[in-house]
Structure formats: C-alpha cells, structure tokens
Amino acid sequence: MAETGKDCVLQQRLNPLTGESEWVVVTLRLDLEDSNDQCKSTEKEGTLWQTTYLDMLNDVERNRAYDKAIRKAVSQGARHVLDIGAGTGLLSMMAARAMKESYDSCRPQSNENLESTSTASVPRRVTACECYLPMFRLARTLLKVNSMGSSVRLVLKRSDEMKVGIDLSPAADLLVSEILDSELLGEGLIPTLRHAHTHLLAPGARSVPHRATIYAQKAIISGGAVTYLALRNKSPMDCALDFPTFGKDYLGSLLLCTWVLDLDEEGTISYSTAPVWAVTEPDTDNHCWKDHWKQCVWFFQRNDLTVVAGKTQIVQALHDEISVKYGVRSKSEVESQQPRDQTTSYELDMRPQRIGILGNNVYRRTLTDAVSLAVRQKNSPLCLVVDDSILCTISAGAANVDSHVIAMFPGLKADGPSYVKAAAVANGLDPNRFQVLGEKAVHLSSVKLNNRKVDLLMAEPYYRAYEDLQPWRQLRFWFERTALSSLLVDNAAIIPCRGILRGVALFLPDLWRSRKSLSNVEGFEHSSVNKVLGACGELPYAEDGPILAYSVWQCGQSKELTDCFTLMEFDFTIPLQAVEGSVQVPILTSGVCHGVALWIDWVMSESQDSIISTGPTGSAPSYWKQGVKLLNVPLKLEAEKDSYLRVSAVFDPTSGDIKVGVESETAEARNSLF
Structure with missing residues (x-):
C-alpha cells in the first residue's frame, strides 16, 4: 500500500470475481468534516469490515481490564508510555488520561512549590506506533475527536523500525500492547517484545499485559460427541492429565487450549479466553460470546495413545517465535526418555474448516458421485478443474482410466503437483494422467491444452483464497466458466451446473x-x-x-x-x-x-x-x-x-x-x- 495524496491511498487488492490483483485509489478522509464528527470513507471494498476491531472494542470486559491495569501501572511512576499496534488509539488514550490524572493528583498546591524538583515536574508522554495506514488515520481522527492530539504522538511505523532519539525520546518505561491472537503468539508477540525491551524501553520497564499463561484441557471424541476430561495439573507447559471419570477405553482425542492474561505484575487484573463455563468466577455481565479471540483445538495424529481411565498421559508444549505446538506421550515414554517419532509424510496444508468439510462423508460422496458420473459418460475426456479442488481432480482421474485431468490450482501454486502426485499414488492412479498448471484459469489458452477442447469443466467450487469470505465469492467459477467458453466443446459438462x-x-x-x-x-x-x-x-x-x-x-x-x-x-x-x-x-x-x-x-x-x-x-x-x-x-x-x-x-x-x-x-x- 502506498500513499498518493493527503486523502488518497493506492491499495492493492484481490478482485474476488476475477481472482486478479489490481491497484485501486482509495479515498479515506479521516479528518473532522462536519459537526457530527463522522469519519467519512468513500472506500467501498470494506478494507476494515472483515477485521475484528469492532468486536474487540465492544468487549467491555477486555476494555475495563486494560484501563484498570494501565491506571495502576501509571500510578506506580510511569513517565513515558509506548503503545505498540495502536489500532484506534484506545490504549494510548487510556494511558494519556491516566497520566493526566496522576499528574493532577500530585501537582503542587502553592506557587512557591512550582519550581521544586518533585515528580510532578517530570514530563509525561505517550508514543504510539501503527504501521497500517487506514488504522493510523483512524487513530489520528479519534485522537483529534477526543482532544488527545497533543497528548499522544502517533508514529506511522512498525515498532521494530522505531529508534530512540528519533521516534521516541527518552526510552519508554511502560509498554502497552495487544498483539495477541487466539493461539497467543501468532501476531509476532515474542519478537516484537524482544525488540522493544532491547531497543525502545528503559531498563526495568513495566509491561501491560505482564504475563500470559496457556492452559490446556484434554477431550475425547466418542460417537461424534466431545467429552472433556478431568485435569490433574494445569501448568502451562507440561500438563499431566488423568481420567477418573471413565471406566473403559476411548479412541480419538483433542486438546482445548486457552490463555489467561495477567495485565499487572501481581496477577490481580486478568482476562481469559476460556469459555464462560470454564471460568471459575466469570464476570457474567460482560463475559459473553466474542469473535476476536477463540478457543483453539488441536487434534492428535497418534493412534497408539488410547485414553484409559486411571492412566496418565503427558501433554508437552513447545513454542517458537510465532506458534505453540503440542504433543501427547505416554508416561512410560517420558520416563524412559524415548525419542519422539520424527517421521513425517508429505501432507496437504489445510485449515481446520477445510479439514472438516472434506471429512464429511455425505459431502465427499455427493461430489465424487457427480464427478464420476459425468466423466464416465465421456470417451477419453479432457477434464479441467479450475479451482483448488484436489478431490475433484482425483475423482475425475479415478472414474475413467482414459481421462486426462488438468488442474489449475491457483491457490496451491508450486505445492499443487506434489499434492496431486501423493494423492494419485495413494489411490493407485498414474500421476502422469494429471497435469497441474498452478495459475488462474482465465490465463489458459488452447496451446496449453494441446489444441484440444475441454469436455468437462468442474469445481467444488473451492478457491483457497476465499475461505474466509462470503460463500458467493466462489461464484468466481461462473466468471471463469464464461471466460473459457471458447475452449469448451459444444456439449461440455459443467459441474456444478x-x-x-x-x-x-x-x-x-x-x-x-x-x-x-x-x-x-x-x-x-x-x-x-x-x-x-x-x-x-x-x-x-x-x-x-x-x-x-x-x-x-x-x-x-x-x-x-x-x-x-x-x-x-x-x-x-x-x-x-x-x-x-x-x-x-x-x-x-x-x-x-x-x-x-x-x-x-x-x-x-x-x-x-x-x-x-x-x-x-x-x-x-x-x-x-x-x-x-x-x-x-x-x-x-x-x-x-x-x-x-x-x-x-x-x-x-x-x-x-x-x-x-x-x-x-x-x-x-x-x-x-x-
């Protein structure tokens, strides 16, 4: 994204109908324009509509916890606050307000004390950084609306691009941030805080939040239902689990993971992502459904760890810079220090919702039956899969030994051939009958088809890039079917029709x-x-x-x-x-x-x-x-x-x-x- 003028942004976006990247000039007029103080936007693509900012700002429990913790930290002597990832600037304004209240409470009462060296005379300031231009402008507007423009210095940079003496001075003694995702670390919390403590914060600087703890609860899958098991130990990184409530073996297990923020050093101000039924003393007035932070579920791939009542398994957690990974081991494996099985296979990288869709027997059968019937009705057909569907691709190849299948796989790109080869071999099919182009269907030409025409055009439709968008974004299939009309035989089969x-x-x-x-x-x-x-x-x-x-x-x-x-x-x-x-x-x-x-x-x-x-x-x-x-x-x-x-x-x-x-x-x- 680049700025083209005071109120214009040159923004790259994906056209959801064509799948093509394009540059558009977006007008985001985020200054005060009328008496209603409305933030005007002529940007019609909803740059920020799909974000969770609204949900976070409507989370009363979160807002109150942060405000309480910031007030407490400021009252303990903070003089310079750094807000990383300012968003709308809410935390910065909380800090600026707390500083003003703290200053007013200890300001000298008589003129003769004004020249004293009391702490009241020490400058107090807030510096905030936000690297995403639309949010930067949004924060700038809100600071102005709330008469905080002179209290908060807003910097259009990533925190790891900032320097003491240039972007903030002196080094900050209090850090406030909310760069957290549902797994805790996915937004770069660790490297961001490491850089801040090394380069932007004074020695001994406080942080809001102060600490995060991950909790896990084992569950078993039986008959399609999930049953949660009793925890013996809820330590954050090595949880021992036992199961006194079951009298027989169960197969299939998962781990439900949540985290708790301690926003102050003493742990008296906290916020949990656990569901309301799992919170010991929930704030029932404010602890409601929310979208910005969810519970995370991890499925275990090992089939040899049967859950048995009265026996113990060890859940081990390891984290890197941006993620936490979990494993389950038996107690005997841990005690014998048996090494983990490091063998892996080439697996398709899929999100949980995609796994759930493909795991549905009715869905798979409906799709494969439709594809198989259409392919078998053609003699030596040329089949074209325009989306990212491996299921369509393999089904077309399996239905007719004389079929030749070309898969576009625009979202899988370089990984597509490996996925198809692995799937073909696993199903006893000749990988040479499948051709993967890894590009958008609208770029297809008769030359790439060896001057043949397509007998069967198909899709689920499933475009990987659209998993989080409205379902009709998959109507890109209709656009591509139209663009490819000249490459189809007269009686070409279209799936779906x-x-x-x-x-x-x-x-x-x-x-x-x-x-x-x-x-x-x-x-x-x-x-x-x-x-x-x-x-x-x-x-x-x-x-x-x-x-x-x-x-x-x-x-x-x-x-x-x-x-x-x-x-x-x-x-x-x-x-x-x-x-x-x-x-x-x-x-x-x-x-x-x-x-x-x-x-x-x-x-x-x-x-x-x-x-x-x-x-x-x-x-x-x-x-x-x-x-x-x-x-x-x-x-x-x-x-x-x-x-x-x-x-x-x-x-x-x-x-x-x-x-x-x-x-x-x-x-x-x-x-x-x-």
Whole structure:
C-alpha cells in the first residue's frame, strides 16, 4: 500500500470475481468534516469490515481490564508510555488520561512549590506506533475527536523500525500492547517484545499485559460427541492429565487450549479466553460470546495413545517465535526418555474448516458421485478443474482410466503437483494422467491444452483464497466458466451446473451485539469509526451496512425464525449475467430478528438430486461460512398468518457483490435496508 495524496491511498487488492490483483485509489478522509464528527470513507471494498476491531472494542470486559491495569501501572511512576499496534488509539488514550490524572493528583498546591524538583515536574508522554495506514488515520481522527492530539504522538511505523532519539525520546518505561491472537503468539508477540525491551524501553520497564499463561484441557471424541476430561495439573507447559471419570477405553482425542492474561505484575487484573463455563468466577455481565479471540483445538495424529481411565498421559508444549505446538506421550515414554517419532509424510496444508468439510462423508460422496458420473459418460475426456479442488481432480482421474485431468490450482501454486502426485499414488492412479498448471484459469489458452477442447469443466467450487469470505465469492467459477467458453466443446459438462442463493431469518443477539455501532468506549468517543469498521447495529444513518462472513453455529445464541427460503438462482450453463430476486417469507417462530444468513446450494448435476449446501445446520458444525446480513435495528417478528419478511437481492456481475434488503410487514415502521 502506498500513499498518493493527503486523502488518497493506492491499495492493492484481490478482485474476488476475477481472482486478479489490481491497484485501486482509495479515498479515506479521516479528518473532522462536519459537526457530527463522522469519519467519512468513500472506500467501498470494506478494507476494515472483515477485521475484528469492532468486536474487540465492544468487549467491555477486555476494555475495563486494560484501563484498570494501565491506571495502576501509571500510578506506580510511569513517565513515558509506548503503545505498540495502536489500532484506534484506545490504549494510548487510556494511558494519556491516566497520566493526566496522576499528574493532577500530585501537582503542587502553592506557587512557591512550582519550581521544586518533585515528580510532578517530570514530563509525561505517550508514543504510539501503527504501521497500517487506514488504522493510523483512524487513530489520528479519534485522537483529534477526543482532544488527545497533543497528548499522544502517533508514529506511522512498525515498532521494530522505531529508534530512540528519533521516534521516541527518552526510552519508554511502560509498554502497552495487544498483539495477541487466539493461539497467543501468532501476531509476532515474542519478537516484537524482544525488540522493544532491547531497543525502545528503559531498563526495568513495566509491561501491560505482564504475563500470559496457556492452559490446556484434554477431550475425547466418542460417537461424534466431545467429552472433556478431568485435569490433574494445569501448568502451562507440561500438563499431566488423568481420567477418573471413565471406566473403559476411548479412541480419538483433542486438546482445548486457552490463555489467561495477567495485565499487572501481581496477577490481580486478568482476562481469559476460556469459555464462560470454564471460568471459575466469570464476570457474567460482560463475559459473553466474542469473535476476536477463540478457543483453539488441536487434534492428535497418534493412534497408539488410547485414553484409559486411571492412566496418565503427558501433554508437552513447545513454542517458537510465532506458534505453540503440542504433543501427547505416554508416561512410560517420558520416563524412559524415548525419542519422539520424527517421521513425517508429505501432507496437504489445510485449515481446520477445510479439514472438516472434506471429512464429511455425505459431502465427499455427493461430489465424487457427480464427478464420476459425468466423466464416465465421456470417451477419453479432457477434464479441467479450475479451482483448488484436489478431490475433484482425483475423482475425475479415478472414474475413467482414459481421462486426462488438468488442474489449475491457483491457490496451491508450486505445492499443487506434489499434492496431486501423493494423492494419485495413494489411490493407485498414474500421476502422469494429471497435469497441474498452478495459475488462474482465465490465463489458459488452447496451446496449453494441446489444441484440444475441454469436455468437462468442474469445481467444488473451492478457491483457497476465499475461505474466509462470503460463500458467493466462489461464484468466481461462473466468471471463469464464461471466460473459457471458447475452449469448451459444444456439449461440455459443467459441474456444478447451477447455484441457488438461500437464506433464513435468525435470532442472533451475541453476533449483533459484537458488531453494533460504537459510541463511548471507556469514556472515549468512537462513533467516528462506525462506517469504516462496518458497524451493523444502531447506526445514526440509513446507509446500508456490509454482509459479513461467519459460521452461524459459532456465533453464540441463534434461532431460526423462518423456514429456509430461495432468493435467486445462478445458471452456469450460460454466460455470467446480472441476477435479481425477491421473496416474501412467512414468520415461523415469534422472536427478535437480528439478521439474515445467506448461503449457496451448489447443484452438481441437472437431476437436482446431487446438491451440496453451504448453509447452517442448526447448532452442529457446518464448517462453511455463511454471509450474515445484520440489521441496523432488530425487528420484532410475530408468527401470525399474514406476517412475513420481504427479502430482496441483486447480484452485480461486474464485481461479484450481492446487495440484500430486508423489511418486515409487521414492524410499526418499515425498516428497509436495500
């Protein structure tokens, strides 16, 4: 990203429809412009919409813990605070406020003492660094809104680029930061703090937070259910586990990992990422569902460690600069100092949600059956897989010994050939029948096809780069199918042949609360950031908010208020085009509607008995992300005969965006978001 002018940013982005990288000029006017102090943004791609900043700022428990710890550290004599990764500048403003309060409390009361050498005369300052330009400008605006511009020096740099005497002076004696992810170390906590203590902080400098401890709990998988086992020891790095509650053997185990922050040295101010049922004395008023920090689950690959009641296993944890890895060993292995088995195989690097999808028997069978049927109906077919689906690729090769399969694998790139070779060999197939190009399908030419035309064009569709985006971003398949039209035979089979946009109205109080608009955060005005961060609730303006990608089953409380409904269809047998849809949905259950979840059902064959759904499955894991349209003002719905929701949508073929409108006939005043 580069700056092109005072209010413009030249930003590189991935066009979700074409898969191509492109440079766009983004106007982010983050200065005060009117009496409403609204932070204006003409940036329509939602640079910050998919981040968890809103969720963090709505986390009252987190905010109060940080404020309390910062006040305590400042009261112990801090004179120069360094905030690394300032974000909106909240922690910096907390520090500046605490310093002012501390100064005022010890300021000399008479003029004759003004020239004394008391601690009140020592300069107090806050330096904050933020390297991400949109967030830097957001922080700059909030500092101005809160009259903190002269109290906090904001630096547009990474902390490891800063130097004492240039970016801050003198060295800081208090560090505040929140560079933590769900695994604790993934945002570079260790190297960042090491550099700060070596180069930016004074000897003996304090830190908020002061300490982090990882806790683990063993669980077993039995009949699809997860049962948590009793812990004998909860030490952070070498946990001994025993299981007094079971009388027989169980197979399959996992480790649930959380962490606790001690924000002060004494450990009296803490914050935990554990679920509420695991917290000894939870703050029930504020300890609610949150998205920014989750519990982490680790699956063990060893099959020889059967869990037996009354016996002990040792969980060992090792960490490097950015991650923690866990292993399970029997007590006898540890006591005999038996070395670990270091043998590894070439494995596909997949995220947990992808593993969950491929681990679903119904999903695999539906996809492989559709591919196999289409391939067997062709003589010596040339099959083209345009996405990152190894499952489609191997299924096409296995269904017909005369088939030749070309896989684009744009997201796997150089690793693609190794993955396919390993999968082919494992399934007794000739690897030479598979060709991996590792590029985008739109770059394909007849030369690369040896002047043959494609008999079967297929995808799951699954583009690795879109795992965390709304499900219709996979409609890139329709764009690529259209771009490749001249390379297809006249009767080419298309898998999937259609897509159906489906939806359901939901009660989603936890998710809505986490994304609602900001006003006052621990005494600091934050309403200026609502548009830029994509706030969805209680907005002071009528402008439509974003549709965000979430797995509904992971969003806390949820309840379906309507039956699932069809909103529009996409026909992949014809070229890409605009699509519109509108539907009246009867209210099934009375309740408060916070939003509508949307997803795509992929029709894999014309018979329509072969459908892959990416929709929610109640409280059970679906592993797909849905697109969730949260309402500005929740609607109270009544399950009456003449009561319904009207939901409408428009698909834009130039951008791949879908705009959705929701209104209720039973509301006192229509709340149209379209």
